[in-house]
Amino acid sequence: MKKLLPTSTAGSLPKPAWLAQPETLWSPWKLQGDELTEGKHDALRLSLQEQRHAGIDIVSDGEQTRQHFVTTFIEHLSGVDFEKRETVRIRDRYDASVPTVVGAVARRKPVFVEDATFLRQHTRQPIKWALPGPMTMIDTLYNNHYKSREKLAWEFARILNEEARELQAAGVDIIQFDEPAFNVFFDEVNDWGVATLERAIEGLECETAVHICYGYGIKANTDWKKTLGSAWRQYEEAFPKLQKSNIDMVSLECHNSRVPMELIELIRGKKVMVGAIDVATHAIETPEEVADTLRKALQFVDADKLYPCTNCGMAPLPRRVARGKLNALSAGAAIVRRELQE
Template sequence: MKTSTNNPHPETQILSTSTAGSLPKPAWLAQPEVLWSQWKLEGKELIDGKHDALRVSLQEQQQAGIDIVSDGEQTRQHFVTTFIEHLNGVDFEKRQTVKIRDRYDASVPTVVSAITRPKSVFVEDAKLLRQQTSQPIKWALPGPMTIIDTLYDDHYHSREKLAWEFAKILNQEAKELEAVGVDIIQFDEPAFNVFFDEVNDWGMACLERAIEGLKCETAVHICYGYGIKANTDWKKTLGSQWRQYEVILPKLQASNIDIVSLECHNSRVPIELLELIRGKKVMVGAIDVATDTIETPEEVANTLREALKYVDADKLYPCTNCGMAPLSRHVARAKLQALSAGAQIVRTELCA
């Protein structure tokens, strides 16, 4: 694994585990098991509370045996909107209803003028995480296409133009995160699983612009969404095989992205589609985030064994299917423990 040039950490072990992104927040910070949950604190208490939650989230990952750790998105209300809140050009009071991911209606803020980033968004949080651990750390940012799908555009009047503006801004943020010691910068692009023509026409190019010039490792996370009703209902319409990855994986295989993070366990994605990104590092989703059922270590191991038919062992990273913010902390902890235990089973088999 490449590491940030100013912060050389030890190489990670084979089958290093990670999470896709969000983890449940403590009940004293925000209402648990809810997306877009309102903060329960204000002012300096909120800042301190977010940072306390980040420390707790890190500790829970470490206790579960997660190798590549993150902030659990504890300082964010939502993986997209919290980034947008820190930019100029978006009016959160002027709201419109749009269909997100061509799937469900949501009230979203409006782009009213040119998008600019007056200062870094997550750098101080990333510094805090870096200070807390010597383990490799991963930081997630929303991808350009997924951002624009969560806004109403009343200024650029072009999804492509707006995406390019966000790609430039994300690149600025990513370079600052790299500079404070982030080892992997991940771009969350669930929209890639929906808007195939746009991915082909400009979406992939915008993602490449977002990672331009980075020396740390880069990842893209593409899944079928949080375990919320709108997403689970959508999955029921996709038939016996989910082949969306078949369209986008060849493009990712030819891209400069280092790691591709995908949903695998309990999904109807044909596992053999992983062959389409042979040679890339793959974060294989071996934990289902759409159910409270705790996977057994052997179930995790089975998913990883299947993935190893198409991904070389030194390029496979056991992971969760998506973020776990809507789950209870008890369930999330147990699932992370199962992920680590399952990875250890396969790691032992590979080393035998």
């Protein structure tokens, strides 16, 4: 029998101090060559063990083998020049120096398939693997070749589909596409954003998810959140179209956010990964706080479609805090599971 309220994380978990600088987002590697490969595998095993120990049901690699949730994928593609950099505004929030698209983009070889195979060999639990979504990918580049954001997004969707098919063959159960850009570029989401996402999942038989958050707990994101007012209704723009799409699951930010819970009603019928852990604070939630978020969500999503999750990745947090939050997520889900089964 399938477990009710299976828990998972949105993606990244903190890396060990011997692999990268702690509490730093997108920190450079401390190892090189074969030592780096081995170090990444050790970190992946450790991350898996911590998830298991905390009682997480759907496990991931904790993004231990990648430096950045978008650019690590792009680094493996041809047509992008990482030496030629331009400053662009990321998600209308902050400036960043980014690589330039100088020619036709293509995937020379699989990017994460080896890592996913390694993870699959180490667990019998369901595995979730995160990939950047097409719209979030184009938002992290200077597009000097295609000129049109939409054209580049369709190219990335095709490439992501190639990777996703191979991840599925490697034994991945859920492929998640990270699309924080869906909370910003509303016209594009409806014009072609959801359509390119559907292209990325074409032909897949494993489950597919889209993760739409308000970002990591970094200052640029927390400052932006302060400007959003008392009700964050951004999901209202994308959810109707996602509800009609072929995507199986939608992952969203709930706990400590100002997202009105009733917006979940707009994706009725989909599986919903409800973010019940705030990644923008070092305060560790109590199991009861997690349970409370899940109970509220249950008014708008059927229990068999509710997947307790974190709001976003936890890479910038201290490991002790991330561990505490994972434990709280499991314990909170267990409380509500018991209530539902009484």
